[in-house]
Amino acid sequence: MAAEYKIKVENVTKEYELFKTQSEKMRSFFSLNNSNVPHFWSLMGISLTIMPGEAIGLIGVNGSGKSTLSNIISGIIPQTTGYVDVQGETSIVAINAGLRNNLTGRENIRLKSLMQGLTNEQIDELMPDIIAFADIGDFVDQPVKSYSSGMKSRLGFSIAVHIDPDILIIDEALSVGDDTFYQKCVDKINEFKQEGKTIVFVSHSLKQIELLCDRVAWINYGKLRAVGETKEVTSEYRKFIKWFRGLSKKEKTKFQKEQKNIQKNFSIQAYQKEVTEEHQKANPEDKNVASEVHKLFYGSVISEKMSLANKILTAAVLVALIFFCLVNVSGYSITSVLGDPSLILHPLQHLNVP
Template sequence: MSYSVKLNGITKKYKMHRQNSDKLKDIILPGGYGEDFYAIRDLTFEAGKGDVVGIIGVNGSGKSTFSNLVANITPPTSGEIDVKGDVSLIAVSAGLNKELTGRENIELKLLMMGYKKNKIEEMKPDIIEFADIGKFIDMPVKKYSSGMKSRLGFSISISVDPDVLIVDEALSVGDKTFADKCLVKMNEFKERGKTIFFVSHSNGQMKKFCNKALWLEHGTIREYGPMKEVMPHYEAFIKEYKSWSKEEKRRFREEGTKKQEGLATAESASSEEKEKRKKSWILF
């Protein structure tokens, strides 16, 4: 199977600034200013045509950063990303201008994607019908609920028929009826060999819809493979995590923060620590 999305050694580093003046220092001073924070570190993986990849991981693991990198919203600090075809990111209010109406946002987004005025007029009725937000289509987006923003964003994104679709928590808001309608549409994409990345806190949706899972932890890949193999490992980890004491959870978060701040890396861990961690998961 040929790949449609390929990441090779992707790292995304940010500078942590405590106050606005630090941002100016970061620009002026040689080598920058502020602590490094690695939202994503050294990611290498491929997704093929027809793959539906569930992106899993606890909060702060790098899921949204991953989505923005593949969608080319933010550039990587280092490494290469190769995406074959057009990409569309669906996230709550992503790319919507809150001062414009829903109808105006449809026109603006499609114009920015290169569509001509006559084609936009042709596409608009189907987008409005799918969004199904009634009279709110002619009201400013700033008056929308998060569910309405999700409906409009999803409707616009699927209308452009992308080769790679990224759904980042867009189905976590709003009603179940609309979520089910979206899943039906995504299944149509799946049958047509599109590549889909699905970010959701609903493990049930993941297992029902995705055939692969990418488990991110502290900005690195913990596991990648078939959903039926990876998800049981992740669910076992979550069950274990919930049983930890506050102190154990604090240590886990601190360890991750150190890695993402560059104070420690997976590569710098001792062989004894790596083997201990490996053994702790060998039963799953």
């Protein structure tokens, strides 16, 4: 039985560790003591359901977590906690998304299409249409690193819409480029809507949001502030922007600092406890609520840190590597060293050559 929704995210959070040095990053990966590294929660418990054939807009000020959420939905980055279920193939359109700077536009078309599961024969058939839609001329055979942001956006959008995804995610890709290309994109998006495809549209342009979206989710400094009909939510967002612009420079700085501190000091343990209590209230007879909520939070999460088993394996490999290096330097055979490990401390002055 097909799911009633196309995309579902529940209690999704995303934590970033603000490393200052590469050594701090390496210690964190190996799960060593790294308590002095500050943490920042880009998302703090987002729950959102998107229906098949729906075009939903994501709005919010810079740094609110819109792109983070779209990247989690598209599978580019993992969530820290929470449940994410995407029913179908996604294709994300963002400047530089999936493009390799040292490859030409034509090579990027083939690479990105292969990554989406297309065969070389299918790519050869689509190639002329993708190049024509992107309309970047002879630059298609030049390295992408020489492209302007508008050209990258054109190429990325053209690839994404021609590989026929179930879910199209557009992250600020229409903010660059000329009016002619913008209209081509709008026409293509409307064509996708008529075909019943699901669209997630991230933009600062409320006019674009109102033109293209059925519903809007307003993400405000990591939290879902409102979700509903487009006109209703954009109206509330405009009031917030008007209020913010009316603040003095000092008041704006104070407000932004307060919001960032909330994101820095967010406690996942406290949030999990809050969700557990809510579930327990709704299901007072259920004695397994705590374990069910824990599974909901961590059951589908891919850890970005090394597990205990991997740590043990890595340590074993390092010990073996050091051992073989010492045996090699000692001049003795492995058999001799295994029989008498103290030989490593007394290397031969001259190597025994057979």
